[in-house]
Amino acid sequence: MICREIMHGSREYEETVALRDDVLRRPLGLIFSPEDLSAEVDDFHLTCYDDEGNLLGCLVLTIEGEQRVRMRQVAVRPDLQRSGIGTSLIQYSEGFALAHGFTQMTTHARHRAIPFYLRLGYVPYGEPFEEVTIPHRKLRKELMKD
Numbered sequence: 001m002i003c004r005e006i007m008h009g010s011r012e013y014e015e016t017v018a019l020r021d022d023v024l025r026r027p028l029g030l031i032f033s034p035e036d037l038s039a040e041v042d043d044f045h046l047t048c049y050d051d052e053g054n055l056l057g058c059l060v061l062t063i064e065g066e067q068r069v070r071m072r073q074v075a076v077r078p079d080l081q082r083s084g085i086g087t088s089l090i091q092y093s094e095g096f097a098l099a100h101g102f103t104q105m106t107t108h109a110r111h112r113a114i115p116f117y118l119r120l121g122y123v124p125y126g127e128p129f130e131e132v133t134i135p136h137r138k139l140r141k142e143l144m145k146d
């Protein structure tokens with residue numbers, strides 16, 4: 001598996017939007033608008049591929065402060081979920097964030113995905129809330145160099 005950054009607006013980016021639509025939006029009856037996509041032009045777009053170049057998973061990092069980034073839109077190909085791809089993607093993203101000078105990662109986790117983040121060392125804070133029509137919780141992790 002190879003994880004790497006891709007560029008907003010590239011063919012690879014379009015492929016991540018299709019995956020995010022499939023995994024995150026369409027099940028809720030939502031779809032990305034051109035405005036949603038142009039709003040993330042300054043974000044980091046991170047991906048993992050198999051050896052044949054097939055997209056396995058992706059996420060977005062949004063700068064929240066000098067030292068803090070927010071992880072968003074974490075999506076793994078449905079037929080390959082629960083096979084370790086999400087874990088590898090998050091670990092790669094944490095290293096990427098550290099290498100770019102960020103020391104804290106935050107996320108708004110869907111209720112069902114919270115066990116996944118807890119296992120990776122994320123800590124809940126604040127009250128549960130609703131986003132894109134479903135219950136969420138804020139989580140954060142202090143990033144540390146090995």
Ligand SMILES: CC(C)(COP(=O)(O)OP(=O)(O)OC[C@H]1O[C@@H](n2cnc3c(N)ncnc32)[C@H](O)[C@@H]1OP(=O)(O)O)[C@@H](O)C(=O)NCCC(=O)NCCS
Nearest residue numbers: 074075076081082083084085086087109110112113115116
């Ligand atoms: C949530 C998601 C990103 C996790 O990625 P993944 O590749 O499936 O996760 P991994 O295989 O790395 O999981 C590692 C561990 O996390 C936990 N975990 C992962 N998904 C879980 C789930 N849905 N429910 C409970 N625990 C889960 C398990 O402990 C799992 O280990 P196990 O399979 O040996 O029990 C992925 O399943 C996904 O895209 N889900 C749909 C979209 C979504 O919910 N995205 C997150 C939005 S906040």
